[in-house]
Amino acid sequence: MDEKDLQRFKEQLEAMKAEINSDVEQTLNEMTSQTSNIPDPNDRATVESDRSFELRIRGRERKLMEKIEEALGRIEDGSYGTCAGCGCDIAIKRLEARPVAKFCIDCKTRQEQREKEQGR
Structure with a gap:
């Protein structure tokens, strides 16, 4: 693999990493800005379901982030x-x-x- 390809993959991995970090920040902002006083039980259940789904997605992204970091490390050590x-x-x-x-x-x-x- 030539340097041009390595640089392209490094940029792609860095972009993936930045997108995940942005998503995490957005999720944190949304979760902290939501009011916890939702009187209707159905609405509260929907909010909790959405929050649970969002957290599962972030968990998967955390695993992907680890793989991205590993891939960037392989680029640095020449084994990518x-x-x-x-x-x-x-x-x-x-x-x-x-x-x-x-x-x-x-x-x-x-x-x-x-x-x-x-x-x-």
């Missing part, structure tokens, strides 16, 4: 784009679709099959 399983290059198309990918498509497929078999 190399499969953690077999050591082969990860296809550019895969990285374009999933810039945080640690595994080539073959290793990821095998990993998911093993997880599926263990889950039975």
Whole structure:
């Protein structure tokens, strides 16, 4: 992978990180600005349901943020784009679709099959 591709992926990962941080800040502002005195039980249930949904999304984004940080670390140490399983290059198309990918498509497929078999 050349420097131009690495820079492009680094910028993409940084943009993803900034978007997640913005979403988190917006969620915090919304949650702190909402009044907790909602007299109607149905309205209160809706607010709580929405809040729970929002928190689940933020939890998923937190996990994605960890993967973004790992990917940025791999860019810095020179291992970005190399499969953690077999050591082969990860296809550019895969990285374009999933810039945080640690595994080539073959290793990821095998990993998911093993997880599926263990889950039975």
